[in-house]
Amino acid sequence: MSTLLIADGQVLLPEMEVVEADVLVDADEGTILAVGSDLATADETLDASGGLVMPGLVNAHCHVAMTLLRGYADDKELDAWLQEDIWPAEAELTSEDVHVGAELGLLEMIKSGTTAFADMYFEVPEIVDAVDDAGLRARVGHGVVTVVKDDEGARADVDESLSVAREYDGAADGRIRTAYMPHSLTTVGEEYLRESVAEAREDGIPIHFHANETTDEVDPIVDERGERPLEYADELGLLTSSDFVAHGVHVDETEIDLLASRGTGVVHCPASNMKLASGMAPVQRLLDAGVTVGIGTDGAASNNDLDMFDELRDAAMLGKLAADDASAVSAETVVELATKGSADALGFESGVVEPGANADLAVLDLDAPHLTPPHDLVSHLAYAARGSDVRHTVCDGQVLMRDREVLTMDESAVLERARQYAADLAERAA
Numbered sequence: 001m002s003t004l005l006i007a008d009g010q011v012l013l014p015e016m017e018v019v020e021a022d023v024l025v026d027a028d029e030g031t032i033l034a035v036g037s038d039l040a041t042a043d044e045t046l047d048a049s050g051g052l053v054m055p056g057l058v059n060a061h062c063h064v065a066m067t068l069l070r071g072y073a074d075d076k077e078l079d080a081w082l083q084e085d086i087w088p089a090e091a092e093l094t095s096e097d098v099h100v101g102a103e104l105g106l107l108e109m110i111k112s113g114t115t116a117f118a119d120m121y122f123e124v125p126e127i128v129d130a131v132d133d134a135g136l137r138a139r140v141g142h143g144v145v146t147v148v149k150d151d152e153g154a155r156a157d158v159d160e161s162l163s164v165a166r167e168y169d170g171a172a173d174g175r176i177r178t179a180y181m182p183h184s185l186t187t188v189g190e191e192y193l194r195e196s197v198a199e200a201r202e203d204g205i206p207i208h209f210h211a212n213e214t215t216d217e218v219d220p221i222v223d224e225r226g227e228r229p230l231e232y233a234d235e236l237g238l239l240t241s242s243d244f245v246a247h248g249v250h251v252d253e254t255e256i257d258l259l260a261s262r263g264t265g266v267v268h269c270p271a272s273n274m275k276l277a278s279g280m281a282p283v284q285r286l287l288d289a290g291v292t293v294g295i296g297t298d299g300a301a302s303n304n305d306l307d308m309f310d311e312l313r314d315a316a317m318l319g320k321l322a323a324d325d326a327s328a329v330s331a332e333t334v335v336e337l338a339t340k341g342s343a344d345a346l347g348f349e350s351g352v353v354e355p356g357a358n359a360d361l362a363v364l365d366l367d368a369p370h371l372t373p374p375h376d377l378v379s380h381l382a383y384a385a386r387g388s389d390v391r392h393t394v395c396d397g398q399v400l401m402r403d404r405e406v407l408t409m410d411e412s413a414v415l416e417r418a419r420q421y422a423a424d425l426a427e428r429a430a
């Protein structure tokens, strides 16, 4: 067994308590062996002095290759943004573009302490390949859109999503898991949903989709069907405890109860919801009802970065505004949502620093003006820390970044390729 010791730091425990301790990791199994003092010496050591060892952040909803479209189209609401700018540009994306965009996003994640994520996109084999090399953990899937396609095209899209979910589950030494990913209840037709959900269920494949993101998406369903979108989703068999939806902004009490009783996760994407003016998710109400809530960035074109520390702060701020209550969505709450909450939604044994859990960890450097004084480190994680404070990143027991040097990728080559591919893409899309 080869071991990794993360030594001499403070450690954030699952109950949100901070203690001085070392963390011993089984690097072969990729799990945490022990948290405490006087642990055995290890094959490799990471210095955490002056730092905080915390669970790696889990970005529970992303379109990682959209980093190539960062800053490409801003200041529009969802429908216009997708139809006028994003989808035409995505129509020009090649598999190489997706690979290059994914690498850029993965680099950004490693450098900001994110160790796992969920991703909906196309050219999924490229994303799997990039994740395998970068060393992160992910639940990936092919996003299905049928509305703009003929029957043959629609079926091909559905089939690709199901076959990708079957083929890549367990890839990258088990760090890759998959899901079937219909884009949303309004962009995938009912007959396709009915057939494909049954197929996914037969094979035990989890499902992830965008739900109740904007009123433009909710109203047509209510008008046409006389029921709420998540009631429709439930009838289709889309809400089980292995499924998770993105957004859940415009949900009523019936839908909140449905999510709680089915055990379906909701991924809150506060920055995307604010930027596209989609609305404010009732996060505190979801939590009070017992819904599993995680946090995600959404794609870099609607955020515009993949730094989960921003997302913690946004979630806390927006959650208070939505509840009209400054005590809602507290610092402890958002830290838990972005770690264990997201991991639970994705079905990963990550998001906590305790023996037996996946060794998916970040070490934050506390020696910075904006993290001084250290009255309350959980408060700092929620309100003051940023991705650039991360000193080391570890996933599955492997060191991905040591002293801010990313070990699994050539940082300057990734940036150079991304600039070049993004420029070519913009030219083709113009």
Ligand SMILES: N[C@@H](CCSC[C@H]1O[C@@H](n2cnc3c(=O)[nH]cnc32)[C@H](O)[C@@H]1O)C(=O)O
Binding pocket: 063, 078, 082, 086, 087, 090, 120, 121, 122, 142, 143, 144, 145, 157, 183, 210, 213, 272, 298, 299, 302
């Ligand atoms: N196979 C599909 C692609 C779906 S991937 C997932 C899609 O979600 C889009 N997307 C990104 N952010 C959001 C969001 O906030 N809401 C809805 N869709 C989004 C993204 O641009 C991408 O087209 C096709 O043929 O078009």
Ligand SMILES: [Zn+2]
Binding pocket: 061, 062, 063, 210, 246, 298, 299
């Ligand atoms: Zn999205």
